[in-house]
Amino acid sequence: MILNPFIETTDLSFSYRTGSSNAVRALKKVNMQVKLGELLAITGQNGSGKSTLARHFNGLLTAREGKVLVDGLSAADKENTAAIRRLVGMVFQNPDNQLVSSIVEEDIAFGPENLGLPPAEIRERVDWALDTLNISNLRRESPNQLSEGQKQLVAIAGVLAMKPRCIVLDEPTAHLDPRGRREVIENVLCLNRIEGITIVLLTHFMSEVVNCDRMIVMDKGEVKMEGAPCDVFRQGEKILNLGLDFPVAARLSAGLRRKGFPLPDHIIHIEELIDSLCQLK
Ligand SMILES: Nc1ncnc2c1ncn2[C@@H]1O[C@H](COP(=O)(O)OP(=O)(O)OP(=O)(O)O)[C@@H](O)[C@H]1O
């Protein structure tokens, strides 16, 4: 069940290279929330400000204009940075930048070791993270001999072992083939649905967005659309103007509607499309 705001930004603005002639205003008065327990997608064209926004969620960037609260803690207060980093884990596009050790299980233990936890608890967390992501078979492997998809799962396991309340994934499947993408996304869904971890997924893939509870569309540093994917994608014109694509099922049903099939305009899943077509018969 979706509850209170876990992360909240108020009039958050951010510029790169401030003071110089080529300053970039990457965020403009962004007001948004990540609710506790939800699976939130953030999408938008290249350069719309997704990563800049997400980097404020765990203190990688500090708000200079506006406010960011994480579980009620002000991110502007340096004393809260360590606590915020424990609450919110980050996973990036390229797992190579996140893997530090030559053996998978040591890599996953790295974060909990830095928390100064007792060895027995570290072992328990590593086992749990490996098991949760179904990669226990990889524990003694060397990360650089794994496939890109497996590496990304190891990177996620490393974050999971820190037991964060929320995980922010910045285009985690951008470098993966369809199978790797499916594996990563299925695991991310399980982390949310089974482990109850709040997830923020930054992505360009509408096939990933449709699985989320809510979506935010960014454009030129602003939040332009927000809502349940089935409600956002029915606003056809707006979606196109923001440079987004439609999910396959939405595209197919729009095509069929044009040919006279009386299908509803909120279809985003193939299963829904099949059901609706069957009902027509
Ligand atoms: N380190 C930086 N220095 C200067 N400008 C930057 C920097 N990082 C991002 N920008 C600029 O800030 C704006 C927002 O970039 P950001 O990376 O947040 O967008 P994004 O939505 O994540 O894009 P993408 O889909 O390509 O990952 C862009 O205009 C980008 O060029």
Ligand SMILES: [Mg+2]
């Ligand atoms: Mg980005």
